Amino acid sequence: MLSVYEMEQLLKVLDANAEKGLSLAQLAATTDIPVSRLQQFTKAHREYFVIMPDSDSYQLNRFGQLKGNIDAMLRHYQQRQTKKKTKPSSWIWLAVIFTTSMTLFTALHNQ
Numbered sequence: 001m002l003s004v005y006e007m008e009q010l011l012k013v014l015d016a017n018a019e020k021g022l023s024l025a026q027l028a029a030t031t032d033i034p035v036s037r038l039q040q041f042t043k044a045h046r047e048y049f050v051i052m053p054d055s056d057s058y059q060l061n062r063f064g065q066l067k068g069n070i071d072a073m074l075r076h077y078q079q080r081q082t083k084k085k086t087k088p089s090s091w092i093w094l095a096v097i098f099t100t101s102m103t104l105f106t107a108l109h110n111q
Helices: 005-018 024-031 036-046 072-084 091-111
Strands: 049-051 059-060
Touching: 005 024, 005 059, 005 072, 024 036
Parallel strands: none
Antiparallel strands: 049 059
16 A cells, blocks of 8 residues: 555656656665555556556556546545545454354343
8 A cells, every 4th residue: 555645656757757667676766665565556556557568667557547647546546545444344344243143142042
């Protein structure tokens, strides 16, 4: 997961190097984001990035719904971050269901 600031830096660097693209190592050196985080992030967010054929260089995804528009990409990313923060985790629901089930089972068993 990248912060919105890191995402913005990443998009700007890729936009500035649009013709050739950049490898993850080059992106890491330019943005100070570790390669491992960049690798995870680029795999999880194909709507923002594409890997160039026959190389290991990344470019902005100019063919997806966001058409390589940095501002639109940042808004989209921020909205996704906000939704993740406000949406309750499925683990919470699982814990509530389990606790309720165990309580009912215990109550019925003790009768």
